[in-house]
Amino acid sequence: MISNFSATQALKHVTLIIGALIVILPFYAMLSYSMKSPHEIETNTGGFFGDQKPMVDEWCVKANNPSGVLPSEELKQACTKTPIVFNYVSAFTKAPLVRYLLNGVFVTLSIFFIQVLVALPCAYALAKLKFWGRDAVFMLVLFCLLIPVHAIALPLYIMLSKVGLINSYAALIVPWTISVFGIFLMRQFFMTIPDDLIDAARIDGMSEFSIVWKVMLPCAIPALMAFAIFSVVAHWNDYFWPRIAVTSDRNYFTPPLGLRMFKGDSDGDVYGPMMATATIIVTPLIVAFLLAQRKFIEGITLSGMK
Amino acid sequence: MIEKVTKTVDTLNQAAGLKRAENRAKWVSYLFCFPAVSLMFIILLVPIFVAGVLSFTDYSLGNPDLNWLGSKNYEVIFGRSSYQKMIWATVTYVVVVVPISIGLGLGAAMLINSVGRIGELYKTIYFLPVMAALLAMALVWDLALHPTVGIVNQTLRLGCGTWIEGLFSFGWLPWVDGAQSWYSTSCADEFPLWIGDRDYAMPTICFIGIWQAFGFNMVLYLAGLTGVPRELYHAAAIDGVTNTWDQFRLVTWPMLGPTTIFVVTITSINSFKVFDTVEALTWGGPAKSTYVMMYAIFEKAVKENLVGFGSAITIVFLFFVLLITFTQRFLVEKRVHYS
Numbered sequence: 011m012i013s014n015f016s017a018t019q020a021l022k023h024v025t026l027i028i029g030a031l032i033v034i035l036p037f038y039a040m041l042s043y044s045m046k047s048p049h050e051i052e053t054n055t056g057g058f059f060g061d062q063k064p065m066v067d068e069w070c071v072k073a074n075n076p077s078g079v080l081p082s083e084e085l086k087q088a089c090t091k092t093p094i095v096f097n098y099v100s101a102f103t104k105a106p107l108v109r110y111l112l113n114g115v116f117v118t119l120s121i122f123f124i125q126v127l128v129a130l131p132c133a134y135a136l137a138k139l140k141f142w143g144r145d146a147v148f149m150l151v152l153f154c155l156l157i158p159v160h161a162i163a164l165p166l167y168i169m170l171s172k173v174g175l176i177n178s179y180a181a182l183i184v185p186w187t188i189s190v191f192g193i194f195l196m197r198q199f200f201m202t203i204p205d206d207l208i209d210a211a212r213i214d215g216m217s218e219f220s221i222v223w224k225v226m227l228p229c230a231i232p233a234l235m236a237f238a239i240f241s242v243v244a245h246w247n248d249y250f251w252p253r254i255a256v257t258s259d260r261n262y263f264t265p266p267l268g269l270r271m272f273k274g275d276s277d278g279d280v281y282g283p284m285m286a287t288a289t290i291i292v293t294p295l296i297v298a299f300l301l302a303q304r305k306f307i308e309g310i311t312l313s314g315m316k
Numbered sequence: 317m318i319e320k321v322t323k324t325v326d327t328l329n330q331a332a333g334l335k336r337a338e339n340r341a342k343w344v345s346y347l348f349c350f351p352a353v354s355l356m357f358i359i360l361l362v363p364i365f366v367a368g369v370l371s372f373t374d375y376s377l378g379n380p381d382l383n384w385l386g387s388k389n390y391e392v393i394f395g396r397s398s399y400q401k402m403i404w405a406t407v408t409y410v411v412v413v414v415p416i417s418i419g420l421g422l423g424a425a426m427l428i429n430s431v432g433r434i435g436e437l438y439k440t441i442y443f444l445p446v447m448a449a450l451l452a453m454a455l456v457w458d459l460a461l462h463p464t465v466g467i468v469n470q471t472l473r474l475g476c477g478t479w480i481e482g483l484f485s486f487g488w489l490p491w492v493d494g495a496q497s498w499y500s501t502s503c504a505d506e507f508p509l510w511i512g513d514r515d516y517a518m519p520t521i522c523f524i525g526i527w528q529a530f531g532f533n534m535v536l537y538l539a540g541l542t543g544v545p546r547e548l549y550h551a552a553a554i555d556g557v558t559n560t561w562d563q564f565r566l567v568t569w570p571m572l573g574p575t576t577i578f579v580v581t582i583t584s585i586n587s588f589k590v591f592d593t594v595e596a597l598t599w600g601g602p603a604k605s606t607y608v609m610m611y612a613i614f615e616k617a618v619k620e621n622l623v624g625f626g627s628a629i630t631i632v633f634l635f636f637v638l639l640i641t642f643t644q645r646f647l648v649e650k651r652v653h654y655s
Contacts, residue, residue, distance in 0.1 A: 023431065026424070029420075039459070040453075052465050132351070135344075154361070156641045158589065159360070165627065168377065188359050249591070249596075257618070269451060288453075292453070299443070303443075306443075311535050
């Protein structure tokens with residue numbers, strides 16, 4: 011490194027570091043705010059971790075003091091917490107965050123499994139079976155690749171509300187059950203698998219169904235992994251469609267919808283718990299990304315294969 | 317002898333078995349394609365048709381009356397100033413975010429490529445915003461840009477009256493009057509309200525968009541750069557191309573052509589779809605300065621139940637998006653064919 015040192019090299023690093031600081035700033039702010047007391051957030055003091063001076067949790071006082079008279083000292087004492095505990099506990103207690111997170115996991119995984127269930131047989135048929143109309147189906151796939159689902163959200167919303175599915179898990183999942191991109195990707199992948207393998211399986215008496223799930227699926231694991239990351243990241247982070255599909259019933263809220271509820275009441279006290287919630291929502295994917303960077307970058311840029 | 321016969325019979329049986337399997341496969345293939353094809357029709361094609369039809373009506377949910385309006389919805393979109401502002405805002409966002417995020421992505425990729433192994437670290441950092449839920453990060457930016465409490469304005473205020481003000485007011489440049497610079501006037505007066513100010517709201521939303529998107533473009537360009545053969549640079553050097561800018565202009569940039577076409581398309585479509593930041597931070601305001609199409613569809617059709625009108629915006633939106641993709645297809649078709 012030292013031997014390579016030169017003015018240009020230094021300039022490059024300075025540029026890259028300034029960029030990195032701007033990129034990291036909101037992550038830093040989010041983590042820092044999630045640990046600070048409302049007062050520290052307002053005055054921007056306390057450094058990164060905050061002073062962690064115990065503070066009185068006003069919500070806790072209010073909840074345990076329904077009469078509204080001056081709260082007793084014992085109650086105040088009982089409701090005193092350090093800011094970090096206050097923020098993270100409030101994140102889970104002010105809103106049913108666990109439920110939102112479970113909804114997010116359920117919706118995201120359901121979408122992925124249904125996508126695979128629908129796409130894999132079709133991709134196999136397109137890649138390895140000869141039948142009349144195959145080219146037409148493939149043309150249809152190529153055409154549908156052009157349609158972003160977000161763009162047709164409104165008619166989907168109308169159709170779903172006509173069948174009474176708005177505010178349900180089905181509403182969150184149904185529009186994404188068909189991944190044209192998944193079909194295309196798996197078809198391209200299956201094209202590279204030798205026909206002999208399939209013929210051998212047929213000679214062994216395997217049905218076409220078991221060929222798809224017992225021969226093709228295991229072969230396709232690397233491509234499927236990338237597709238899984240692509241799909242899971244997109245739907246865990248998606249805000250637009252859940253915002254439309256779930257209009258009122260909080261039972262079906264996904265994590266971003268739950269987080270959005272913190273903004274609205276402009277009460278300054280909410281910032282800490284809001285940032286704690288944001289941290290909780292963002293962390294799983296960031297950690298997974300840091301652990302398996304190569305896989306993630308491959309998965310997210312999958313669409314580059316189109 | 318007997319062995320040989322058995323073997324031949326086996327082979328024949330196998331061939332017949334394969335033939336049977338292939339015949340069976342014909343039926344199976346329709347079965348395999350049926351779910352996917354029917355879902356493509358129901359989820360992707362029928363909605364376009366539905367939106368197309370509804371866009372000529374005044375349909376709203378729960379209202380049994382449906383009047384045929386002809387092209388009135390479209391006339392409103394293109395004729396009334398608030399919807400002209402909508403198209404203007406959307407196009408502004410795309411026209412700002414696409415080139416800047418691509419430029420930064422390419423720049424970052426080239427820099428990272430040239431600093432050796434430590435580049436991996438920058439790559440990881442720059443990719444973080446792509447992974448994080450945009451809504452969450454938008455709320456963080458919202459707080460960071462808060463006019464009084466926010467970390468951005470507080471930090472900027474700290475710089476006032478110190479050497480930082482001197483540096484960023486650019487008064488040290490002979491042709492600049494430092495006292496009139498943005499930084500100095502803001503110090504003397506007030507720092508911007510960012511998303512609350514109609515002049516700053518759109519640039520701020522664009523900035524968050526760029527912040528989020530450029531890492532994605534960077535990764536695509538890094539992949540593109542690995543595809544540029546080293547020999548080309550040697551060959552160019554023999555032809556007298558040694559200066560970095562000429563190398564970029566004559567070798568790297570043309571070789572990145574296919575990547576660029578793709579990056580431009582995907583970034584444009586993603587930028588057209590901007591919604592999260594607008595819905596969470598500005599609600600299309602102030603003064604409709606950030607009233608982008610996705611938000612307009614949401615506000616008109618879902619919140620105000622003007623489905624017919626929202627459908628018309630949807631169709632205009634689809635038109636924009638398809639225009640971009642067809643342009644890309646047209647450009648790519650010249651080079652690549654799927655087999």
